[in-house]
Amino acid sequence: MLKAYERWITGWENQLCFRSNNRVVRPFEWGLDWSSAWPHAQRYPRNGHNEEQYLLHLNQKIMGQSDDFFAYDSPKDFRLEDNLLRFTSPVQTPYPENNLVHGGWWPAKDHKKRAVIVLPHWNASLGQHAGLCAGIAKFGISALRLSLPYHDYRMPAELERADYAVSSNVARTIDSTRQAVIDVRAAVDWLQQQGYERIGIVGTSLGSCYAFLTCAHDSRFKVNVFNHCSTYVADVVWTGLSTQHIKQGIAEDIDLDRLREVWRAISPMSYMDKFAAQKSKSKFIYTRYDTTFMPYLSEAVIDEIKRRKIHNEVVVLPCGHYTMGETPFKFMDGYHIISFLVRNL
Numbered sequence: 001m002l003k004a005y006e007r008w009i010t011g012w013e014n015q016l017c018f019r020s021n022n023r024v025v026r027p028f029e030w031g032l033d034w035s036s037a038w039p040h041a042q043r044y045p046r047n048g049h050n051e052e053q054y055l056l057h058l059n060q061k062i063m064g065q066s067d068d069f070f071a072y073d074s075p076k077d078f079r080l081e082d083n084l085l086r087f088t089s090p091v092q093t094p095y096p097e098n099n100l101v102h103g104g105w106w107p108a109k110d111h112k113k114r115a116v117i118v119l120p121h122w123n124a125s126l127g128q129h130a131g132l133c134a135g136i137a138k139f140g141i142s143a144l145r146l147s148l149p150y151h152d153y154r155m156p157a158e159l160e161r162a163d164y165a166v167s168s169n170v171a172r173t174i175d176s177t178r179q180a181v182i183d184v185r186a187a188v189d190w191l192q193q194q195g196y197e198r199i200g201i202v203g204t205s206l207g208s209c210y211a212f213l214t215c216a217h218d219s220r221f222k223v224n225v226f227n228h229c230s231t232y233v234a235d236v237v238w239t240g241l242s243t244q245h246i247k248q249g250i251a252e253d254i255d256l257d258r259l260r261e262v263w264r265a266i267s268p269m270s271y272m273d274k275f276a277a278q279k280s281k282s283k284f285i286y287t288r289y290d291t292t293f294m295p296y297l298s299e300a301v302i303d304e305i306k307r308r309k310i311h312n313e314v315v316v317l318p319c320g321h322y323t324m325g326e327t328p329f330k331f332m333d334g335y336h337i338i339s340f341l342v343r344n345l
Contacts, residue, residue, distance in 0.1 A: 026168045044061055066216075072090035114198045115143070120204060205227070205293070233267050280311070283315070284302055284315075285316075315336045
């Protein structure tokens with residue numbers, strides 16, 4: 001019976017994943033030009049390293065001084081119009097549209113100075129997660145849904161998907177992650193300017209990775225919900241159903257172990273100790289039949305969290321990565337997210 005159920009969920013996962021037929025296999029690139037604005041690249045010039053050696057060197061320096069890597073100057077141009085927040089990203093890229101951050105705003109009528117930042121999944125369309133935000137607001141917590149780098153409003157005209165957020169370009173993927181974390185921290189500045197004192201975050205899939213990195217580097221988050229969780233960015237790209245086109249573009253040039261090392265500075269496992277030091281309350285949600293964030297990767301995260309005795313709750317839903325967004329699982333997921341926020345924020 002269980003095997004039949006697993007086959008049904010897995011078949012549904014494949015159907016949902018491959019209904020998108022516009023994935024592009026892009027060539028492998030180290031992309032060192034994307035590192036030029038990083039504080040560590042300016043502090044530690046290349047000095048004869050080959051491309052891989054230099055990125056390994058930068059990863060080690062970043063992890064040792066990650067507060068500098070995710071530091072920023074707070075934007076001065078926050079503006080809210082028709083419940084849409086806009087501000088200039090502290091991280092500038094060659095794409096003007098990507099340099100303007102957008103956030104949908106769902107203010108609660110009786111918010112009691114509580115607010116949550118919601119980070120969507122990779123390739124989320126503009127309207128996705130709006131239902132979750134509306135539900136959070138109904139329970140007295142204002143919600144700000146941020147567009148991730150290279151997504152919806154921020155997508156360069158040359159793209160159909162948010163390919164530049166996670167791709168076969170190694171340094172651009174790091175740069176996009178750095179931008180996402182800094183954009184979230186800047187959004188917290190705006191929330192505090194509006195008088196919000198208790199702030200939480202909900203991240204889904206790629207947004208969960210960004211949320212974890214942000215929480216590890218910012219003590220202002222009191223409550224965190226990680227909707228899907230995994231260890232290393234490289235392992236997700238290498239094993240996930242939805243990222244096989246990326247693996248196809250890079251597998252001839254780099255293996256998993258090497259990719260893990262050059263993306264170590266943007267992987268949650270690298271910052272477990274920093275995360276533990278923040279003393280926030282966290283909920284980890286993952287799925288039994290996930291084909292994108294493989295369950296053993298999620299379980300490895302939970303093991304590390306428990307080993308450090310971090311306050312946490314864990315929920316395992318009987319579905320997969322894509323099916324979590326479908327009925328009835330999306331309602332189960334929403335219940336676990338909102339109830340945790342209401343109880344703890």
